[in-house]
Amino acid sequence: MTHSDANRNHELIILGGGCAGLSLAARLLHQRPDIALTIVEPRTRYVEDRTWCGWRTAPHFFSDCVVAQSDTWRIVTPSGSQQLSCAAYAYETIRASLVYEKACRIIHASPSAELLAGSEAERVSETEDHVEVHLVDGTTMRSPWVIDTRPHMRELKEPWLWQNFVGYVIQIDRSAKVFDHIPTLMEFQPPGGSIAQFMYTIPFGDDSFLCECTRFSKAHGEAQLLEAELLRWLRQRVGCAWTMLRKEQGSLPMAPPLPAAQRRVIQAGTRGGSMRISTGYAFHRIQRWADACAQSFLQNGIPVPPTGNRLLDAMDELFLRVLQQPSTSAAELFGDLFRECPTDRLVRFLSGVPHAYDLWPVARGLPWGKFLRQTPRLADTWFSRAERSA
Numbered sequence: 001m002t003h004s005d006a007n008r009n010h011e012l013i014i015l016g017g018g019c020a021g022l023s024l025a026a027r028l029l030h031q032r033p034d035i036a037l038t039i040v041e042p043r044t045r046y047v048e049d050r051t052w053c054g055w056r057t058a059p060h061f062f063s064d065c066v067v068a069q070s071d072t073w074r075i076v077t078p079s080g081s082q083q084l085s086c087a088a089y090a091y092e093t094i095r096a097s098l099v100y101e102k103a104c105r106i107i108h109a110s111p112s113a114e115l116l117a118g119s120e121a122e123r124v125s126e127t128e129d130h131v132e133v134h135l136v137d138g139t140t141m142r143s144p145w146v147i148d149t150r151p152h153m154r155e156l157k158e159p160w161l162w163q164n165f166v167g168y169v170i171q172i173d174r175s176a177k178v179f180d181h182i183p184t185l186m187e188f189q190p191p192g193g194s195i196a197q198f199m200y201t202i203p204f205g206d207d208s209f210l211c212e213c214t215r216f217s218k219a220h221g222e223a224q225l226l227e228a229e230l231l232r233w234l235r236q237r238v239g240c241a242w243t244m245l246r247k248e249q250g251s252l253p254m255a256p257p258l259p260a261a262q263r264r265v266i267q268a269g270t271r272g273g274s275m276r277i278s279t280g281y282a283f284h285r286i287q288r289w290a291d292a293c294a295q296s297f298l299q300n301g302i303p304v305p306p307t308g309n310r311l312l313d314a315m316d317e318l319f320l321r322v323l324q325q326p327s328t329s330a331a332e333l334f335g336d337l338f339r340e341c342p343t344d345r346l347v348r349f350l351s352g353v354p355h356a357y358d359l360w361p362v363a364r365g366l367p368w369g370k371f372l373r374q375t376p377r378l379a380d381t382w383f384s385r386a387e388r389s390a
């Protein structure tokens with residue numbers, strides 16, 4: 001983009017062309033291809049770097065990018081394996097490359113939209129009626145609204161954690177009958193200094209699987225340690241009968257978003273609270289936000305941030321506090337939850353869309369004594385936050 005191009009009117013600027021940025025852009029341009037929309041994305045090309053999973057509680061824009069789904073899944077604790085089923089909500093696997101391809105195809109077909117690959121915002125400044133985005137190359141763009149989905153590195157304080165993961169997508173020799181085609185969401189391992197550590201195995205519907213080592217930890221990153229744990233586990237479970245196709249890794253903040261500092265800059269994605277704090281599930285929550293944001297923008301020209309749920313946020317915070325108590329075993333805590341709670345109600349709760357009557361069965365499956373001991377501390381924390389925001 002030239003400097004003269006930068007002076008044209010932008011109806012919307014999106015910082016970050018990841019899951020959240022592309023999800024919103026694709027919806028808007030699918031319905032109104034003439035929107036003057038610009039996406040600023042540092043990467044120069046899209047590669048297969050993510051696999052998104054979660055329960056489909058409602059149809060979404062990228063349903064055609066689902067490569068596998070199952071109404072049955074399991075978790076494995078030291079006490080044994082639990083296999084659960086839920087016909088109402090399939091657990092689906094979405095390939096990032098298919099999402100990227102679909103969204104980019106829609107963007108490139110628009111006469112007024114552009115994806116600035118290899119570009120990065122250096123500074124964002126707000127005036128009363130517009131936002132200026134200053135790029136690293138010296139270009140300045142203006143728009144009434146900016147959606148900021150860029151990853152945000154931050155220091156996490158108690159009780160917030162990092163969800164660190166390293167995964168291999170592997171091809172298994174046909175002669176090696178190691179995994180079945182039921183997703184294993186958690187196969188708990190010794191925590192090794194973290195709050196929780198587990199393996200995650202997702203079938204793609206052929207002979208390939210995503211095998212991932214995940215840790216809930218106070219430390220950010222830990223990629224080298226996680227990869228060593230993953231390799232150890234693969235050699236133990238699969239031996240040498242596999243080939244690595246690609247690697248995925250990341251570190252996600254299991255924490256609420258920082259308060260918005262600017263009125264015309266809307267934070268979204270993991271930056272804006274689109275990830276469930278207690279689980280890390282984000283894709284389907286992002287799709288719900290993208291639906292609501294696109295509808296609002298198309299109707300009245302105003303985008304909206306992800307909506308929170310104070311009760312769920314409080315329950316998530318309480319859960320993380322209990323999880324970090326020395327006497328708590330993450331494997332036992334999750335095992336009790338999956339065993340005691342009706343599966344459809346648990347799925348809605350984990351997905352962030354519970355009915356009012358789902359909360360009691362979830363709470364009943366948790367160790368009440370430990371949660372009650374943390375409640376006064378949680379109340380003090382929320383009261384202090386309310387005073388600071390008043």
